[in-house]
Amino acid sequence: QELDKYTGVVEDCCCDYETVNSLNREVLHPLLQELVRTPFFRYFKVKLWCDCPFWPDDGMCRLRDCSVCECPENEFPEPFRNSLKHNLPSDNLQCQEGKPQAIVDRTLDSITFRGWIEADNPWTSDDETDNSEMTYVNLLLNPERYTGYTGPSARRIWDAIYSENCPKYASGEACQEKKVLYKLISGLHSSISIHIAADYLVDEAANMWGENLEVMYDRVVHYPDRVGNLYFTFLFVLRAVTKAANYLEVAEYDTGNHAEDASTLLLMKRLLYNPKLQTACPLPFDEAKLWKGKSGPQLKQTLQRQFKNISALMDCVGCEKCRLWGKLQVLGLGTALKILFSVDSQNQPETSVQLQRNEVIALVNLLNRLSESVHFVHERGLLSEKLGNVQ
Ligand code: FAD
Numbered sequence: 001q002e003l004d005k006y007t008g009v010v011e012d013c014c015c016d017y018e019t020v021n022s023l024n025r026e027v028l029h030p031l032l033q034e035l036v037r038t039p040f041f042r043y044f045k046v047k048l049w050c051d052c053p054f055w056p057d058d059g060m061c062r063l064r065d066c067s068v069c070e071c072p073e074n075e076f077p078e079p080f081r082n083s084l085k086h087n088l089p090s091d092n093l094q095c096q097e098g099k100p101q102a103i104v105d106r107t108l109d110s111i112t113f114r115g116w117i118e119a120d121n122p123w124t125s126d127d128e129t130d131n132s133e134m135t136y137v138n139l140l141l142n143p144e145r146y147t148g149y150t151g152p153s154a155r156r157i158w159d160a161i162y163s164e165n166c167p168k169y170a171s172g173e174a175c176q177e178k179k180v181l182y183k184l185i186s187g188l189h190s191s192i193s194i195h196i197a198a199d200y201l202v203d204e205a206a207n208m209w210g211e212n213l214e215v216m217y218d219r220v221v222h223y224p225d226r227v228g229n230l231y232f233t234f235l236f237v238l239r240a241v242t243k244a245a246n247y248l249e250v251a252e253y254d255t256g257n258h259a260e261d262a263s264t265l266l267l268m269k270r271l272l273y274n275p276k277l278q279t280a281c282p283l284p285f286d287e288a289k290l291w292k293g294k295s296g297p298q299l300k301q302t303l304q305r306q307f308k309n310i311s312a313l314m315d316c317v318g319c320e321k322c323r324l325w326g327k328l329q330v331l332g333l334g335t336a337l338k339i340l341f342s343v344d345s346q347n348q349p350e351t352s353v354q355l356q357r358n359e360v361i362a363l364v365n366l367l368n369r370l371s372e373s374v375h376f377v378h379e380r381g382l383l384s385e386k387l388g389n390v391q
Contacts, residue, residue, distance in 0.1 A: 015281035032368040052316035102147040123334035145199030149319035187233025191373040235284035240336035332366025
């Protein structure tokens, strides 16, 4: 009977589950998989040093002194070298919670990370201009997967996110805007859990990796609202990407490799103006319905403050690779929020959205993560169950 919940329109969105699944399988998933492998989208600029503003006593924050296995300085492109102040011992890996899979591989090739404009994002806390603390990570070398990060430290983050910054709404909650924030975070949480399940250390002694469907069922599939929130988040971010089409189709995808950069732009356009998407699900989420009430501006400020707190909480995530993906995905969500909620499309043309390079990278990588999760949950979870392939 559980499966009946995954038919019909995704709650608070404009497309149904079946359409999302087929669009994702046929169009979005393959396209996004290609896009995130391009030189432009595979490097992310990030401040990984733990600088947790909430629990200075957190044992995890001692990682600041030992969390990085630095590449030798000569491996870094020239522009970054001067800004790297942290010369940390490279052999001190036991500080990474003793879990090698949690370590971020910072190997870089010589592609320079060229800057875009620097514009503030009212939804996030990271200061992108703080170059002395930033480093560049090749995302392809650091897949989001099981890392062994669990227990009170991880629990404390999720608890703080949900209890203080986006409480679960009571059924019948009329305030759509508050629901959106909760659903976005819950959808992201589902997606993280699904990536853990999809790439799990199934046999630690043999260092064998594989799927762990039990984890996926126990944490996500058995909870229809968590699956629904995953689909909601996917559609919300998809809407943000397509709404910013005018901006994204003329953005600079320049990494110095003309052939590859041209193909990045081509892939981007295929995503932005996909005929199947435009026919089957032209408006994945309708943001025009929101912020209509009198208290709109005040409510927006409250939600912005809450989301900024969530963004700052990412500095307290005590496992490097989780922090990397946590920061990227929260920045991606913040970028989607900025596109959909900060630009008043009634008074300004949609082209007026200004994005930073890193925001675009986070947005597209987040969309890909969500697309992978929808794909996995559908193919390995819901569909398998329907076909009787699972317990
Ligand atoms: P948790 O996932 O910790 O969930 C805590 C509680 O939240 C649950 O008991 C439930 O009440 C509620 N909950 C769970 N899912 C949802 C949902 N979708 N919607 C609403 N409520 C929900 N671990 C890794 O191995 N790899 C990673 O890359 C990784 N990245 C992380 C990134 C961040 C930002 C954080 C905070 C943690 C990350 N973790 C990662 C840890 C991981 O998310 C879990 O916390 C950990 O695996 C322990 O899981 P758990 O079963 O105790 O429940």
